[in-house]
Amino acid sequence: MSRVVLVTGGSRGIGLACARRFAALGDRVAVTYNSSPPPDGLFGVRCDVTDAAQVDAAFKEIEEKFGPVEILVSNAGITKDTLLLRMTEADFAAVVDANLTAAFRVVKRATQGMLRARKGRIILMSSVVGLLGSAGQANYAASKAGLVGFARSLARELGSRSITVNVVAPGPVETDMTAALGEDRLKELTSQVPLARMATADEIAGVVEFLAGPDAGYVTGAVIPVDGGLGMGH
Amino acid sequence: MSQELFDRFIKCAVDALKVEPDQLTREARFKEDLDSDSLDFVELMMAVEDEFGIDPIDEKELEGITTFGQAFDLIITKL
Numbered sequence: 001m002s003r004v005v006l007v008t009g010g011s012r013g014i015g016l017a018c019a020r021r022f023a024a025l026g027d028r029v030a031v032t033y034n035s036s037p038p039p040d041g042l043f044g045v046r047c048d049v050t051d052a053a054q055v056d057a058a059f060k061e062i063e064e065k066f067g068p069v070e071i072l073v074s075n076a077g078i079t080k081d082t083l084l085l086r087m088t089e090a091d092f093a094a095v096v097d098a099n100l101t102a103a104f105r106v107v108k109r110a111t112q113g114m115l116r117a118r119k120g121r122i123i124l125m126s127s128v129v130g131l132l133g134s135a136g137q138a139n140y141a142a143s144k145a146g147l148v149g150f151a152r153s154l155a156r157e158l159g160s161r162s163i164t165v166n167v168v169a170p171g172p173v174e175t176d177m178t179a180a181l182g183e184d185r186l187k188e189l190t191s192q193v194p195l196a197r198m199a200t201a202d203e204i205a206g207v208v209e210f211l212a213g214p215d216a217g218y219v220t221g222a223v224i225p226v227d228g229g230l231g232m233g234h
Numbered sequence: 235m236s237q238e239l240f241d242r243f244i245k246c247a248v249d250a251l252k253v254e255p256d257q258l259t260r261e262a263r264f265k266e267d268l269d270s271d272s273l274d275f276v277e278l279m280m281a282v283e284d285e286f287g288i289d290p291i292d293e294k295e296l297e298g299i300t301t302f303g304q305a306f307d308l309i310i311t312k313l
Contacts, residue, residue, distance in 0.1 A: 115277060160271065 003027045004066045009076030011038040013175035017201035021209045028066040049102035068113030071212045074103040075125040081136045092139040099143035120163040121212045128171045128227040131234035155221030164220035171227025172198045194229030250278040260303030288312040
């Protein structure tokens with residue numbers, strides 16, 4: 001059965017890996033992107049998720065082409081890493097806006113159709129650092145931790161309508177975002193991972209595929225670590 | 235009370251609450267008779283706001299509303 005899937009930030013990294021998995025299953029997949037369009041075969045919609053009007057317009061475009069979104073992967077995100085003393089309020093607010101408030105915008109819009117359909121799957125991309133903390137990432141970690149409380153509240157609000165809301169918390173993943181950290185920082189990071197390596201984006205996408213699939217029908221409000229053991233105990 | 239307005243209200247409720255039109259009497263209680271929860275109620279109010287083109291209704295004003303007729307009377311004051 002072909003489902004309508006939306007992946008925000010779906011033109012690269014984890015989002016693209018998710019989109020490819022759904023497309024391979026025969027789903028109708030739309031991805032939003034901000035700067036770089038997705039590769040051929042995916043329906044790309046340019047959308048800045050920090051702008052509610054653009055989010056609404058993107059949903060309208062997707063609904064016209066495919067119908068209401070049944071599976072939402074809220075994945076778009078940014079980093080502006082620096083130590084607290086050097087972090088401006090603008091750095092903090094921008095990251096929270098793009099990572100947490102944007103999830104609010106897309107989830108709120110997506111639930112319109114899901115409530116009507118009396119079913120839906122919402123998957124929010126958090127991070128191991130949301131619960132573990134990370135020096136130099138106070139803004140990013142705060143935004144990613146915020147997604148947990150957001151998801152769990154929605155799991156309660158929407159559960160009676162067969163809408164599940166879950167969080168995936170990846171550890172270090174081979175993407176453009178982590179490449180920007182530099183080799184030394186990456187070495188340091190992987191040295192703390194029990195599996196002693198970074199994840200591939202596809203390994204994260206596999207868990208997202210599971211949460212969107214029929215086997216996860218009774219999973220909601222969960223935070224699934226896909227972190228090579230980095231966050232154990234959190 | 236205009237029957238035409240009440241009929242439009244019923245149309246919203248049939249859609250939002252997934253009930254049959256003949257269940258929607260003025261005396262029908264949302265919780266007990268219509269099996270509606272708070273989320274159903276919010277969906278109904280949003281549908282009504284769209285249908286009648288009225289501003290979002292303050293949640294405080296919705297306190298104490300238990301029947302379909304009471305909800306309709308409140309909507310009327312917003313037109």
